[in-house]
Amino acid sequence: MHTFFAPDLAGPTYTLPEDESKHAVRVLRLSVGDEVELLDGRGGLYKAAVADANLKRCQLRITHHETVAPRSYFTHVAVAPTKNLDRMEWFVEKAVEIGVERISFLRCARSERRELKLERMEKIAISALKQSGQAWLPQLDEMQDFGDFVAGVTPETTFIAHLEEGERTALAQVTGAGPGCCVLIGPEGDFTPQEIALALAKGIRPVTLGNSRLRTETAALAAVFTAHIGR
Numbered sequence: 001m002h003t004f005f006a007p008d009l010a011g012p013t014y015t016l017p018e019d020e021s022k023h024a025v026r027v028l029r030l031s032v033g034d035e036v037e038l039l040d041g042r043g044g045l046y047k048a049a050v051a052d053a054n055l056k057r058c059q060l061r062i063t064h065h066e067t068v069a070p071r072s073y074f075t076h077v078a079v080a081p082t083k084n085l086d087r088m089e090w091f092v093e094k095a096v097e098i099g100v101e102r103i104s105f106l107r108c109a110r111s112e113r114r115e116l117k118l119e120r121m122e123k124i125a126i127s128a129l130k131q132s133g134q135a136w137l138p139q140l141d142e143m144q145d146f147g148d149f150v151a152g153v154t155p156e157t158t159f160i161a162h163l164e165e166g167e168r169t170a171l172a173q174v175t176g177a178g179p180g181c182c183v184l185i186g187p188e189g190d191f192t193p194q195e196i197a198l199a200l201a202k203g204i205r206p207v208t209l210g211n212s213r214l215r216t217e218t219a220a221l222a223a224v225f226t227a228h229i230g231r
Helices: 018-027 085-098 118-132 146-151 193-202 216-229
Strands: 003-005 013-015 035-039 044-052 059-067 074-079 102-107 158-161 180-185 205-208
Touching: 003 118, 013 044, 035 059, 074 085, 074 216, 085 118, 085 216, 102 146, 146 193, 158 193, 180 216, 193 205
Parallel strands: 003 035, 074 102, 074 180, 158 180, 158 205
Antiparallel strands: 013 059, 035 044, 044 059
């Protein structure tokens, strides 16, 4: 069954946008009576039937609705985007498939990418939501300077994964204890000693994701997965 994203769905009917209408009627060849699924990204799962197979305004009639409650554990990953955007897109896609509530993008001292267009990431997230059948679309935040981001976190549930020497706790041992977690993942080359010191001074605890030296996007996904199974 084909799935469509309907963030503004309200009422017994829903009209697909023009581009989605063309895709539904011309490419998918949907006709009156055919069934589809709709997701609103806010926990709503819908079944609908095509009421008017119009190329510009394909109208759907809602036949069933259920609401999925938010997950009890809130997973937030803040990551410094890689220079190669394909790798960040891969992370966002897989993180949404596994289940993540929020993704923030950090601008760090060693960041190779200083700017990021969020629109592309949002499209990747929506596509992954539709493919995986998840009910909640994660919040995606604009890129922010590391210091500004750290100033606004709750230190008790925030952790920094870095590669510097020193005592670090396995992330798997600290996730799941509270209502959620925020894990900071640095750029290629890691956080600087100054950034780590800033985080620790704030009360953020250092963690490790294992013995392997992971790429940025792999580390970020490992953090999502670790938090997910620790719920």
